[in-house]
Amino acid sequence: MDVTLLLILLFIGAVATYFSGNAIASKVALFFSVAALGVSLALLNQFSQGTDISFSAQWIKNPNVLFALKADGLSIAMVLLTTALTPLIVLSGFGNNFNNAKNFYALVLFMAFAMIGTFLASDGFVYYIFWELSLIPIYFIALIWGNGDAEARKKAVIKFFIYTFAGSLFMLAAFIYLYQKAGTFKWDVLVGLDLSATEQFWIFLAFFLAYAIKIPLIPFHTWQANVYQKAPTIGTMLLSGIMLKMGLYSVLRWQLPLAPNAAKELQYIIIGLALAGVVYGSIVALKQKDLKKLLAYSSLAHVGLIAAGCYAMNMDGLRGAVLQMIAHGFVIVGLFFAAEVIYRRYETRTISEMGGIRQQTPKFASMFMILVLASVALPGTFNFVGEFTVLYSLSTENMVFAVIGGTTIILGAFYMLRMFQHAMLGETNAKMFADVTVSEGIVFVAIIGFLLFFGLYPKPIIELITPSIQEILVHVK
């Protein structure tokens, strides 16, 4: 058994969902996403017993392209993040009635397929195809099933598409250049190339544009808040929970090993940019009126810190970054879902129109609170493990970095608690707030359980990712 099975399964799942019809599409999608989770866990089991689950075959003779999928600890961790979140994301849609549900859920599975491909590809060409492929389903999901004024939505979504696509073209150019030199797109050959300082500089920059827009780092983030707000919540979850990790993952997998010297050269500038995003995102989040937009800016702040960890280019930085990618993936999906749960009952995303919910639904209030606490990295949650490791790595580079990055623990608490106070607390709201349904409860409990368990016992994940990070660091040093 190797990782292609996972891709095949998700692809078949997408097709099957499309042909299943609108009535049962969500259930079919859930079935396939759970099956994919099961398969990925089985693959994890094989991997940890030392079985090789990678795959490689000649795809195109000229240009020389291998359909190569490499499964190391890092890739498997990202794949598991995707396959664990996808069922929850699908399940979270059970409370909605989507028009053309078969198309919608087929696109969700197709997106999971493309993202997993991106995380596994070890041939630059294949990687690029999957990378761009993942953009198509989310474009349609946001455009067709999104909310708010159709014209404004179209504007935001098209901007997002063109912007990220344009950024990626620079990456494609860099890959073509590398292919000219190496005669292959294979990862192990490309990272072994002996590139001059100038070459590295331009390659680094080309990749940087693609990733900085995708992650996003300031000032390349302007697509984010609007798309997060206007996409249907499932789309927002896919974007914030998994897709933006593609950018961060790619920094570790491709950018740093390909252009390590340029990365070191520009290290302080980019860490500075990433940390500026931490502070800026937190401050902008403070005065957001729309709950989803507030979460979008909180996401901007958090990924800024993750990016800083990536560019710290040491063991703790990379490891902390990966841990935090996973932790953030879960918590942000949970938080966007909480926003959706409120929207289903109050039909608003404006924080000032909420309030007084806690009295009516203590269960939901507690679960939302725990997610807020995880988001502000309270010790005991998985988010703390990641954030602490990243901040520690930054402190070993330069204490100023740790102090600036550390402001997230103050500002994060500021905007999150402020939001929670105005959304949930206060005099009982006159509008009825129905208690969470079973499917809603499952999503929350699964996410919270994950964050608390690995908050106390992150060891399995740390041990899974450490060897592959060491391998990356060999190329970086």
Next chain:
Amino acid sequence: METSLVLLLLLAPFVGFLSNVFLGKQFGRTGSGVLGTLAVVASFIATVIFFMQVNSTKEAINIHLFDWIAMGKFSIGFDILLDQLSLLWLMFVTGIGALIHLYSISYMHDDENTHKFFSYLNLFVFFMIMLVAGSNLLIMFIGWEGVGLCSYLLIGFWYKNQDYNDAAKKAFIMNRIGDLGFLIGIFIIGYLFNTLDFVALKQAILAGNGTANLALIGTAALCLFIGASGKSAQIPLYTWLPDAMAGPTPVSALIHAATMVTAGIFMITRLNFLFELAPDVKMIIAVVGVFTALVAAAIGLVQNDIKKVLAYSTVSQLGLMFLALGLGAYEVAVFHVITHAFFKACLFLGSGSVIHALHGEQDMRNMGGLRKAMPVTFITMLISTLAISGIFPFAGFWSKDEILLTAFHGNTVLWVLGSIASIMTAFYMFRLMFLTFFGEFRGTEEQKHHLHESPALITVPLIVLAVLAAIGGAINLPGNNWLNHYLAPLFKGHEAHHLDNTAYMLMGIATVGALIGIGIAYSMYISKKQVPEADDKVQGLHKVLANKFYLDEIYMAVIVKPIYALAKFSRDYIEKGLSNIVFGFGTVADGLALQGKKMQNGNIGFYLFAFVFGLCSIVYYLFFVR
């Protein structure tokens, strides 16, 4: 066996928390309270067993539960350290904790969310145990942030009131400012010593490993102190504590007087070997401590809310403890932590008893003459007031006297300032007693009709605490010095002061000072029967004090408002600007396309012209330029 008893100690309150969260409603109001209390009692019993063991064997118990976080150069275990210091702390955390749980069964009985209250209270005890018993800085940090969370939840317990929610949020955020300092301190220590474990750290420092960079160690110590000053409400981070009185009174007694706020003192005592390497930082601690003691006592002079008086008194007393820490007299600070826990818990619970009897009234101007109706509350509070004022032979006399004695030997200015704070303490505490319990009752007829002594569940904890406040000084009487001997393994030879003439003289001065404070209060509030003026009538210095030196307003204007303004500006202008730049690229591309489109106008003549022009250009280039 040992491990399972440790787990009992640690987890009993956590089990209590879970049970009350999931089944609390089924237990009923009394049931959930009894369950919560029993959980803490279980921890207390386990603590006593370990305490006896360690007291006789002198061997610390260090247990590795599991690996937690792996760092590049070291790993952090989930480890528990039960030594003299942590067990001493656990004794009063779980002991007083159990009493306050017991008290709360009655106090919170009419609340609709009793089970939630006890679940939070249990969770607090759990995190407090973690804070104290953690074997390394990061486990301590779990507890540290955990108690902060419980403090947040309990200050905002009555969450329908947004003022209370504001107070809760403020407490959490101000604590987090300190916590960033704590974290940076942890980073530096990890960087210098490649360990966060207390035992390993102490060994490294005593062996001189990693101690070459004294400047960096000093920075670490300063950062840790910032963390301590957040949690223990020192200048400039103390303003959250008086607001924290929004929580139910048992919370104020447990969290904001007896236990959580002493965490900063615990942390510095735990790391005394590190602070010993940073004499400058110690000086800063002493100065901040004594100024906090003074400023808070001064504000306490004019407060009219009974809980606010006690809150400022707590800040002030914590300041005195930091003074002792800064002077390197760690055991003296610990001594005062313990006696303070006794009398301040008693005072808060007593004030709760009063507030309960008056159906929520907290303003002392509407009290008076309560001693006849509430004799037990009165006598227990009186004993504790005598203790906090430093009257012989009550507990506070001995511990405060040792602080002042240490200050006298360290720096006379600090001694003078500390003594002034003590005199003010005696004044405002007796002001509280006189206004509350003496004179005529100034409340409504309705309230007067219902005046009653509280039930046994409330008075029994009061009596126990009052007894401890009376005789608690016995643990470290001069000459006997049990506490100093008990804690001796932790500190590098700090000699106890002998009872010489200087000591007697200082005791005398302190006692006279306290009596003067009491005398002034007596003449103002008993002889002249004064009642504090309405808030809008106060003027001058009095007004400045009543408004807490306007510190909240200053923070608002200097920090919070500018951040909000920046947030709004970024949201409305920077975001739009950046977005327009991106759209700008699109517009440029659009424009170019438009121009390009114009050229394809179907005019054959133009195409021909362009073709010929292009051809000529190429020929020109090939023949003349190259």
